[in-house]
Amino acid sequence: MERFKLKVTPVADKKSIVRFGNARFTILKDRLIRCEYSYDRKFEDGATQHFWFRRQPRVLYKAKSTGKILEISTDKLILTYLETDEGFTPANLSIMLRAAGTVWKFGDIDDKNLLGTARTLDNCHGDFDLRGLHKLRLKPGLLSRSGWAVLDDSLSLVFDKFGFLRPWRNRNTDIYFFGYGEDYKACLIDYYAISGNVRMIPKWSLGIWWSRWQKYKQEELEQVAAEFEENGVPLSVCVVDMDWHLPGWTGYTWNPEYFPEPKGFFKRLHAKNIHACLNLHPSKGVGPHEKMYSKLAKYLGRDPEKKERIPFDLSDKKFIRGYFDYLHHPLEKDGVDFWWIDWQQGTESSISGLDPLWYLNHLHSADLARGGKKRPINFSRWGDNGSHRYPVGFSGDTLATWSSLKYQIYFTATASNIGYGWWSHDIGGFAQHWRDDELYTRWVQFGCFSPIFRFHNSGDPRLHNQPWTKAPAFRDAAIAALKLRRQLLPYLYTSAWENRCGGLPLLRPMYYETPGEEKAYLFPNQYYFGDRLIVAPFDEAADGNTGYTSKDVWLPAGNWYNFFNGKKYKGGKIQEIRGGLKDIPVFAAAGGIIPLQNEDGSLDLVLFRGSGFCEIYDDDGETLDYKSGKYIVFDCRSDWQEKKLTFSLKKKRGGLKKKVRLTAVLRGLSAAGILDATVNGKPATKVEAAAGDLRIEGMYYSGAPLELTVLFK
Secondary structure, three states: OHHHOOOOOOOOOHHHEEEEOOEEEEEEEOOEEEEEEEOOOOOOOOOEOOOOOOOOOOOOOEEEEEOOEEEEEOOOEEEEEEOOOOOOOOOOEEEEEOOOOOEEEOOOOOOOEOOOOOOOOOOEEOOEEOOOOEEOOOOOOOOEOOOOEEEEOOOOOEEOOOOOEEOOOOOEEEEEEEOOOOOHHHHHHHHHHHHOOOOOOOHHHHOEEEOOOOOOOHHHHHHHHHHHHHOOOOOOEEEEOHHHEOOOOOOOOEOOOOOOOHHHHHHHHHHOOOEEEEEEOHHHOEOOOOOOHHHHHHHOOOOHHHOOOEOOOOOOHHHHHHHHHHHHHHHHHHOOOEEEEOOOOOOOOOOOOOOHHHHHHHHHHHHHOOOOOEOOOOEEOOOOOOHHHOOOEEOOOOEOOHHHHHHHHHHHHHHHHHOOOOEEOOEOOOEOOOOOHHHHHHHHHHHHOOOEEEEOOOOOOOOOOOHHHOOHHHHHHHHHHHHHHHHOHHHHHHHHHHHHOOOOOOEEOHHHOOOOOHHHHOOOOOEEEOOOEEEOOOOOOOOOOOOOEEEEEEEOOOEEEEOOOOOEEEOOEEEEEEEOOOOOOEEEEOOOEEEEEOOOOOEEEEEOOOOEEEEEEEOOOOEOHHHHOOOEEEEEEEEEOOOEEEEEEEEEEOOOOOOEEEEEEEEOOOHHHEEEEEEOOEEOOEEEEEOOEEEEEEEEEOOOOEEEEEEEO
């Protein structure tokens, strides 16, 4: 079972560890300390569900003891511990943040935590759970206006040497103290370093996903795919809900009424570059009616003639192997690319303390990576802390209401506070009691600027998510957003790479960049989308008289530009933004360089006034070859002076060779203001004005550095 073994470094450097009586402290970073208390002085060095990489570069610290008092100090923190035999208490363990003078004591309540995320938005109207009749509770995140946060790993399970989970020993306290003050970005980066980075998602996962809970016949799904292609927005992922298999909540055998030739179905999808995902509800085990029942029963040492249902049991290592080898691998040979691990098995299992959803996410990810070539991708609900390693998230079945749309904007950005970035939502809403095409259109626009764009609904005939089923104005606005999503692929994929390398998630709350600015906390329905864009999706219905909607948007200090037309906004204040149905409030920072991909594979590099730079990452989009250097990173820089623009592009690193046709798009400028344009010292071949932009075409990158110079009148 080599595929399940972890490649991790959970044992910290001995010189980073201080033992004192029944306590052990590991200085992982200058602002991050692991604090353990064990009554029998047997401490845990194994990889837990949450933390895999405790062996970090050594941090300079001092440790001194006076009698029963221990003091550990770094440049940022001072930990004080009084040895007792009663475990950690507020009286014996405290940590002071040097810069702020803030003192945390063990057991303090973090009532200023900026929160993280939750497993599901099922049955939610906004942030209110209509089934449970209570407000949705987000779990705490890593960031807090208290200046500190604590993650309790005491109940987390531990991996054995084969990569399977075993229960945690009793009576241990194991907490991680994060004392980062307002340095939110550093906190997340250090968290990824010890917990494990986000997986590199396949490029195709950033396209358009289609799903609908409906008893589809294979030809009907192919017709849906054809309609998207005919309208200029080809699908990337086709998600088939539970009715692909024989009747029942759990199933592994094709239903011939709906899928008479699954191999041919998948072959035709793949020919159109559409990847396939099947819904999975494994908790009921394997019944004798399943096609693969006999083989699995024999493998598990059961008599298939008894026709006894095989229970779902993640505590049995042999069952885990059979679960994949006999149930999933044959279907993957048919053409299934990955699985939608829907949630219906509860939060308990036969292993004490094990939430089966978390474990399923982990195991499926490891299994899909078998062979060392394919990038693993899950589609599942958030399993709890550490789930950032297993994208992509399914946020659940939300009601199609304006409140739900508004809450999803906040919910998605705030999940970054626990490192979870790749949420997908039921674009358009899962269930609705009336048709609202304006709401649908605004949801599609938010989807365009979401981590993952996925249509899904309950199959209610009032909910048709195909844009061409809407009235012309809504259809056109939705299709425009879908086409823009496809253009944004280089920007999205570069952000995915940066996140994989330990950088920040794609969507981030406003306070990441300006934590000392109070207004940054008061606008939860806008967010950073990568490094250079701020998005504030319209989330309220238009005025019935004017047909326009409006939204107050706060832009940080500096110059900002309307992403679509280049209109300049002075930051540091609140702006009232009004717009029609096709408008989306998106703002580019001064000096922003945004790569957009055209249908022919060429790139438009959209430049906004001001000096800036960006990287553009690319690889084959699907395999793990990037780990051996088969990728490329471009370095792009722009320097705007009053009468001159200098733009340069060169290869920064990577072993992939790539030729790219480029167009520089000077947003909001006209040809009337240009005096001269040269590319590597020679006159530009084509300069023209189009839709309020100045376009300089005919540039190519094929290995040698490229430099564009534009002189203005």
